[in-house]
Amino acid sequence: MSLTKEQILDAIANMSVMDIVRLTSMMEEKFGVSAASLTTVEPDTSEAIVEEQTEFNVFLTAIGNNKIPVIKTVRSITGLGLKEAKELVESAPVILKESISKDDAETLKKTLEAVGASVEIK
Numbered sequence: 001m002s003l004t005k006e007q008i009l010d011a012i013a014n015m016s017v018m019d020i021v022r023l024t025s026m027m028e029e030k031f032g033v034s035a036a037s038l039t040t041v042e043p044d045t046s047e048a049i050v051e052e053q054t055e056f057n058v059f060l061t062a063i064g065n066n067k068i069p070v071i072k073t074v075r076s077i078t079g080l081g082l083k084e085a086k087e088l089v090e091s092a093p094v095i096l097k098e099s100i101s102k103d104d105a106e107t108l109k110k111t112l113e114a115v116g117a118s119v120e121i122k
Helices: 005-013 017-031 035-040 067-078 082-090 102-114
Strands: 056-062 094-100 118-121
Touching (some): 056 102, 067 082
Antiparallel strands (some): 056 118
């Protein structure tokens, strides 16, 4: 018969402080550990783990002065029809592409900026 963790906790809750101290000592002996050394161990936070972003979103922030070339470029990038591309461009700021690689995002940015649009990569 195996005891559950809840049953063990209930049993410890019913013990006196002295019994718990003795139990702790017995566990340290049996498993070769020290409760004192476990409480002094702190995680190493000196080196923060920085995850490199691998997916980027391309935002059309402004159309610029050349609306028609921007619409044509957005249409070729997204595969939308003329009406949908026009509506998308006119609703700037808007996301054009989501979760793409950094190289693809940079290429789209350069293409759109070449026709006068303002673009951000996030």
